Amino acid sequence: MTLRLKTNLWIVGLLFGVLTGLAGVFLVGVSSWFLAAVALAGLGPAALIFNFHFPAAAVRLLALIRTAGKYGERVAGHEAALQDQAHHREELFRRMAASKKTRARGWQLAKADELEAFLGDVEADDFESLRYSFPVVIALIVFVALVCVTAVVTPLALTFIAPSTIAAVFISDRTAKAAALLDNEARLRRGTAGRDLGRSLTGLVSLDAAGDRDDALAGIIADARKAEGAAVTSRLGLARGAGLVSLFGPLAASAVMLAAWWAGARDDGLLMAVFVAFSWLALGELVLPLGRHLFAHRQAQNARSRLGLWARTTDQTGPRPATIPEQLVLPLMNPRGERLGNDLTFPLVPGKPVAVLGPSGCGKTTALKQLAGWLPWLGPGDHPFGSEGLARLMTHYSLHDAVILRGTVRDNLFAQEKDDVLWDILTIVELNERVSEAGGLDAIISQETWSLGEARRLQLARALLSDAAIVLLDEPGEHLRDDQAARILERCFDELKDRRVLFVTHQHVLANLASVVEVCG
């Protein structure tokens, strides 16, 4: 069993939890013992000398401990879980930012459904301690305590309780395993259905025109039905498993009473057995959700293995080259690394922007990504900027599909410059009026409220504000009118005259603005 209860708060929570568990179990046990004892005493003259103050006080004390302890357990447990969450998420974000998987392919997590599934995984991992380790450890400690008491009072009962425990754990584990498998199946099917639905909605006009719309969507919904079926069966299995495990408490309690009886205990001799039996009855409540805890554990394991794909990639960062080479050789490949054309060779020096002009599919974006250190370098020799890791430090890579972060305009510029500098840059990319309208640099903006053209210009502003020596622009004129794109780009080149600028485009009008034009395709 992997336990991930490391922080002090978890220890505090565990103390509260164990105290609460013991108080809860023994409250029922002591109360029952008390009733049985006084009932026996009440039958004879002992009634008058029976000291009921002590057990009555114990009962009240246990009741108070159980109440206060439960509150402490909840607060400490959740606080510790939230601490874990903050820690996990920051760590995961850093890992993803350093992972080559993030750089290599189309970013799937920009899609609502993929992001939601990813967040489900992150949450399963965040709260594993709260949903699995924490309650299981508490139940285990209380269980062991009760086993010790039972070993003293009615050891014979353990011969029945031991196999019952094994059966309860076995049933919980099996049902959790089956439920996790089904849950995973539901997840996969939902993912497939979601992706297919997205694709078919994008191509809905073609499906409708061809009369294929009904069939295509019926197939997708059939997948979604199977997913729902698997999810329901998963929950059903867990519930049925819990139903069987609910027998554990009453059976263990009965075993204690019968074992004591069998061993010859009678009258007063049975009182301790009553205490132990009712304690087992109460412990049954702690054992009942074991299946759910184990299920949460398996879900977290599955989630972690999926999140494990975001492995930190350590680059071999060689020494920074003394000078940036003035002549560049750029390979033209498809994303799989197969050659699409001859290498391009051109000078890249400050103040002389280079355009790579070509149709879509000629390999120009892949070449730019290699130069930016986002894809492994497949050109001749070592990476021209030393290594991929260094290339990422030395270049600003302006994505053609950059997005807007929900936050202020200032946040979105990713720069620590003074306000007047930011406004100057916004003026260059013709966004100053738009930002004024929105409410200034500290106005909150989001993807939904800005057009693609505005997002493209914001991305150009980010490039102007970066201090990288090399600026790589992917389709800088996308989503802009030709005249506006040319106007803005010309001003950008002027602003970047002390830097090396390389851009790829399919627009002749923009390529003509460059000092050097390389044609591919």
Place this chain on the structure above:
Amino acid sequence: MVSAPQALLGDAVARDLSVITLVQSASLILRLAALLGFAHTVGSLVIVGHLPWTILIGSGVLMGLPVAASTASEGLVAAAETKAANIVLDWFLRFAAQAPVAEVQAMDSGDLANRLSRQPGAAARAMVSVKIGKWMSPIGACAALGLMAVLSWQAAIILLLTMPIMVMFFVLIGRLTKAKALAQEATLQELSGAFAEKVRCLPTIMACGASNAQATDLGRLLNDYRKWSSELLRVAFLNSAVLDFFSSLSIAMLAIFLGLGHLGLVSFPGLSGLSLSASLGVLVLAPEVFQPFRRFSELYHQAAEGDEALRSLEPFADSTIKEDTRLPLGRLGTRGVVLANQAVIDDCDLPATGLVAVTGPSGSGKTMLLKTLAGVQAPLKGQVFRANRHAAWVDIDAWLPTCTNDPDQRTLFQKLRLTDDPRFQECDDLSSAAHGDVSGGQRVRLILAHALMRDETTLFADEPTAKLDHKSAEAVRDTLVEAASKRLVIVATHDPVLARRAHLCLRLQVREGVPA
């Protein structure tokens, strides 16, 4: 107020809910009876000193019965939830497969995919398990109180009297939590969404070299979130603390009163003079009176999620259905058609084969005319005639089927210069590349190749040569002209070379169409 999805699903599962409630009530009563049976067994063993075998066997059977009943009821719940989820999926299907195309495409496809994976289940749980849970709470409390009343109605009354006090506490704490939550709602929501938002934007953040700064910022936001939510939880957990307090207190109180009664030290009517079996019975039933309230508060979040899902399903539950108003005259044509953008289309009859080009400036309605002829979109006015043959549609967004290793397709790939890229030389490679790393121009050519594989079709192509370099565009033109010898090919295009090669050219103008 009951929303349409709630009403529709409610009707569909009404019978199931009644049956499940009955079975679960039976299971609950059997479980409580089993507890009483156990209390009776213990009482008999301690006081009477012997245990008839009949009682022992009876107790054993009593323990097994509620498990059997709950197993049955879980099966019924699963069946009812499956039924409800399938109804919701029927709505999704009807909307996606039959609603007007423009209406469906107005929705964000990622959001719709996300809803497809969450809402059927959430709605089904809200309509079945959550409802049953809500009904079973009072039933559970009443059953426990009722059985207790059989043993000692006074004890039951004492517990019943604690209820209003407990509920008063619930209301007070509920208000406090709500006030606190409302005051922090905006902050909490923003903080809780920060991680998702930064992950969504991660490539942009990385490209701007801001990963470290954003990670630090994220750490700060997550820490704030932790503080805010801990504060909120401290108040919210008081609710359960009240429940625990009353449940613990009732056990302690009853144990002491019943104990004093047994000793004969005090004489409370109904609490003294009970047999040990009866007082143990009262004791084990006491927490069962409070247990259902716990279940009720556990359902709160599920209920909120389900209600949200049900509300947002409203447009799907009664979506409009698209109708094909075209007349099946055997050949494509129009009479008095006015497009959705008000463009007037001159009457035309299109040939059975040949290349027809629809040209005109952006916004003149070229794509719209194609959609209208293809029956994807209805015209504002007028009549469209349709051919009795299948159609295929080519544009950059079109659905791309999986690849077949057909030799004819291979020839088409060569003709369309797709094989210039080594990935398209093998079909197996293609299927993996087909939806990911292909460029826009490659995608259009792939779609065209697939469309031409369908026999006997009218081919609609929207801007088939845009996004292509000269050589590829020429290959596409040649392919379209060749295809037009066997079928009708209608293209909407800005490409003057393609328009010149057409057998018929429909020239649209903004607002007014004058076929050439």
